[in-house]
Amino acid sequence: MPEQLAENSDPSTLHHAVACPFCGLLCDDLVVAETRGALSVTDNGCAKARIAYARPVVAASPLVNGKPASLDDALNAAARQLKRSRQPLFGGFGTDIDGARAALALAERCGAIVDHLHGRALAHNVRVLQTRGLATTTLAEVRNRADLVVLVGADINDDFHEFARRCLRPSSALAEERLATRRVFHLGPAREAPRQPGVDAESIACSREEVLDLVNALRALRLQRQPRLRGKRLQAVSNLAGAIAASEYAVFVWTPGQLGEDGDLVIGAVCDLIADINRSKRAAGLALGGNDGGQSAIATAAWLTGYPLQLSYAGRTLEYDPLRYDTARLLAAGAVDSLLWVSTFNPHPAPVTDLPQTVIGMPTAQASSMRGVYLPAGTPGLDHRGQLIRTDGVVALPLPQLRDVALPSAAFLLHEIAKRMG
Amino acid sequence: MAGRSITELRGGRVYDPAHGIDGVVQSIYLCDGQVVGAPSDPSDIKVSHDLSGCIVMAGGIDIHTHIGGGKVNLARMMLPEDHRQDLVARGRHPRMGSGHAAPSTLTVGYRYAEMGYTACFEPAMLAANARQAHLEMGDTPIVDKGAYVLLGNDDLMLRMLAGKEPGVKVRDYIAWTLRAAQAMAIKVVNPGGINAFKFNQRKLDLDEQNAYYGITPRQVLLALADGIRELGLPHPLHIHGCNLGVPGNLDTTLATIAALDGLPAHLTHVQFHSYGTEGDRKFSSGAAAVAEAVNRSPNISMDVGQILFGQTVTESGDSMRQYAGSAFGSPKKSVLMDIECDAGCGVVPFKYKDKNFVNALQWAIGLELFLLVSDPWRLFLTTDHPNGAPFTTYPHLIRLLMDRSFRNDMLKTINPDAAAASTLASIEREYTLYEIAIMTRAGPARSLGLGNLGHLGVGARGDVAVYVDHPDRERMFTTPRFVFKAGEMIVRDGRVIASPTGATHVMRVDYDTSIERTLDAYFERYMTVSRRNLAVADGEIDGDGRGSLIAHGARRSS
Amino acid sequence: MSTLILRLEAAPDFDVDLSGITPDALKDKRLPDIRRLKLRQGQRDMALGDLFAIDGTVGGDELEIHGACTRLHHVGAGMRAGQLRVIGDCGAWLGSEMRGGTLSVRGNAGDGVGASMRGGLIDISGSVGDYLGAPFPGAVSGMKGGTILVQRRAGRRVGDRMRRGLVVIGGDAGHGCGSQMIAGSIVVLGAVDSGVGTGMRRGTIALAQAPAGLGPGFALNGHFDLAFTQLLLRHVGGLKSAWRSRLSGIASVERWVGDAGGLGEILILS
Incomplete structure (x- = not known):
């Protein structure tokens, strides 16, 4: 539990060193004030975090087919729905580790297929991992050891905003001389170059579609081949190639969720570049992603099953299929007959579908009009304690409870549904 | 009554x-x-x-098995093709899962239990990754578990040594790390070498300096081994030495034993550290020399890290050596990670082939070590799961140790040059059930202080x-x-037939809490998490009825 | 003719995994045993005979599936020998990890056709989805041998990470055709989308229509009349008569080399 300091006559409580669950960075230096259930970030944290913490608590009742119901009735209705379902899909998966454990246990119980809200983005990294492997690094290594950071098509102005302050241009680093001479490049649309003060990124402007081409051009240059580029663009890429050649520890940052449908190609190309650099110098990659508990969801699934989600419990054995077990495809193909949707960090609505559904999470406009069951749940790290894994896949952080608003955790609700499955 | x-x-x-x-x-x-x-x-x-x-x-106790933490989980995610060969069908165990080289946590617990093992110790937990390691171990059913936390490649330790901090401060840091990571013992992997690799050094011999901090592996080893003895931890420094897998590393291993100069230490997966450079292929068995050194050094215990033939995956904190080894991996894919100014890791799938000279000799070297080290109380049975082979091969390994004719039959099937280069055929020793019980039960329990x-x-x-x-x-x-x-x-x-939840064993030793102020400043200044959030609270392991903690204390000084 | 015929009685409600239902696997089985073969539809185990009407002759090496639909996945997966003819559309992973024999589809197929296949022939009269000839989950390479023919269009990432073998697409091919190819040959007779050959290490991609552009890792190597290309084109032309006429006018070849290492080859036929 974070330290709690009661200010003199102020009824609010200040929580220090709070880990923020609203993006994969899990910045844990937030100071959050709590006043009668209302939260506000008073120090550190990005604009996104400030908005998310400040969301008012909506007193929401469980709903069954749009009508208020008791929690018990709603849980029974959710269990009945799952029992009736011949092929449930668990989507969203926006929950903490305990929620993911509970969801996977329930999925096993009812033979569900499981995917995450950001399943496709997460799958980009996984596909590269499974076909060629990865050389990666973590946030503290970037902060302390990098003398070159290249943002490859990565826009960190909204999501991952604090990466700039905490890692790119921190106030101090173990290898001070590397921080002092650190160069930051951005490869992508100029408007997406980092705007955080002090970052001073050298921009190599190109469209999103051209990012992959420019990475391949970099590789060609390293292999003493002249890429088919001209003028300023050739100059810019050559400049970056020179910076890479001069660097001692180069870090390449990508954001799988921003790379489009074939994002794994960009990651694969960057990994080939990193592998080439590592023959003589040191370089590593870093994926910024894993929002909405995504990194935790695939990690938890991996230890419990061996597979990083997009898997099915329907058969006698587990089946992993990143092509077929994708929420949008399954719904489009009519391959499932019910949907259980969990989204407790953000009010992401469930995909539009006529299937019976159970939604666990933050109140959304859709909840009152849907066919099925709505179960309000708390947000981990605000309404109840929890744990999440950071985007680098190494550091897991504890999430505190900052207020008492009597919203159950997704894990609790999922366990209760499982108990009612009979 | x-x-x-x-x-x-x-x-x-x-x-x-x-x-x-x-x-x-x-x-x-x-x-x-x-x-x-x-x-x-x-x-x-x-x-x-x-x-x-x-x-x-x-019940059996595995003193060195990679069952939880980031590198294990990366291996799981990386190898769907391996899981597919060994899926656990619904109803076979209380929960479904997948097995072979990087099994799911559920399957690990059930399968260890099904072999008669009731406790397993993860030897390479990173402080930065301790929470996840405990979460994974918490989802490993039936068996008790515990983990050894890595030190000696973290920039903080190297800075302390470079800054000539007094030993008492190093001890406090060791004790705090044990507590924060909820660990059972301390392990060092390629002492200082993982850190050196981040500064682009590709090898680091026992007396070679880290290019940035000027510290040698010898200094790291001695600081840790001495600190651990002073703290009175039952299990001595768990050492994965320099130059893993390098032909000729037997000299490093002998020099490491000599450097310890009587300080208690456990040398792990010694098979990978017992290679000579004799013969046409410049690769030979150093088992006899290493076994002899261990036999005359009562301060040293070891485990073998036996390899057995087939597909597996190697998971190690030794990013320096794993990077070098990735060229020989199969299938060709690997993970390399620099981790949080704390450590590193490498995951490389590997197929040990009985017809391959090097692999066949590795197999023979491991068995030679088993058979030439005389005291089973100081020798533990491991395959360094899954690095030498998955733990499910233990019964086969036991037979190799207990049944000379079976062993010699197997020897006839391996690469003939390797068979000829090994003294294995001439070794008559057969392990007794009593000795097996020492190596897999009594010995590990005594070494770890499990009471x-x-x-x-x-x-x-x-x-x-x-x-x-x-x-x-x-x-x-x-x-x-x-x-x-x-x-x-x-x-x-x-x-x-039943799946109770095993306990998590941790070691608790007192320390001067003023070290926490030093650490707070360090974490604030350099790290990306706060010191307090890094520490794993008891409730994260034993809360909500999820598990239980068994805390052990220091060995009383005599 | 000794052909065993499976007729889908009614479209299944949920996905069905047909792996293991191959001519070589059924060859030595008796009809009642074939009817009892276990299948999974969604969560339910069922017998092959529950889903298909089965008749024809057993003991041969020919199998036909009539009335196939997109709910049938892994059709012909792992097949080693014989002939499997499918009438109707198929779902994902058709012919994945196939090692030998001929698998023909009169209809369309989904994603992952011929993933990590090692040998044999897949011949599809219609169109296919994404990742044709790409890696099966966990595999480090896509197809390692054999031939895949698609008469109409193919989706994204044809031949991703393929290592050996031949793919011919009679129609258009989607984004990233030949992406990350390790070796092997791809021929596209229709138009190709962007990203052709991106990240390819070696291998040959022959295009009957000039692409809108090639990545900067590719350099023009010249115009040739390469003997190898003639061989390849003659071979492809011999596979389908429509293709022969399509290729008959090819006079010269514009050769580009790349991607990063310069060993990948894109041939633009004109």
């Missing part, structure tokens, strides 16, 4: 080396989760199992494995007749 409910394990042949019991036919009594003495009132015996023809041992585990004396926890005596020891150890965990029958005829 009326109303006691005692389970009698009647008339089995008992091997309990902690009490010098070597195959004596006697009964064991279990009550309230513990081993108790023979009841004075026979009516207290509520359940009795006739174990005539059976072998009875304490009531690893033996069957009164007061021991009721973790008992019962095997049907069969001349084919592989068959015997594959399918126990019964396994009891804390007095409860959990396996019958090699199948899990």
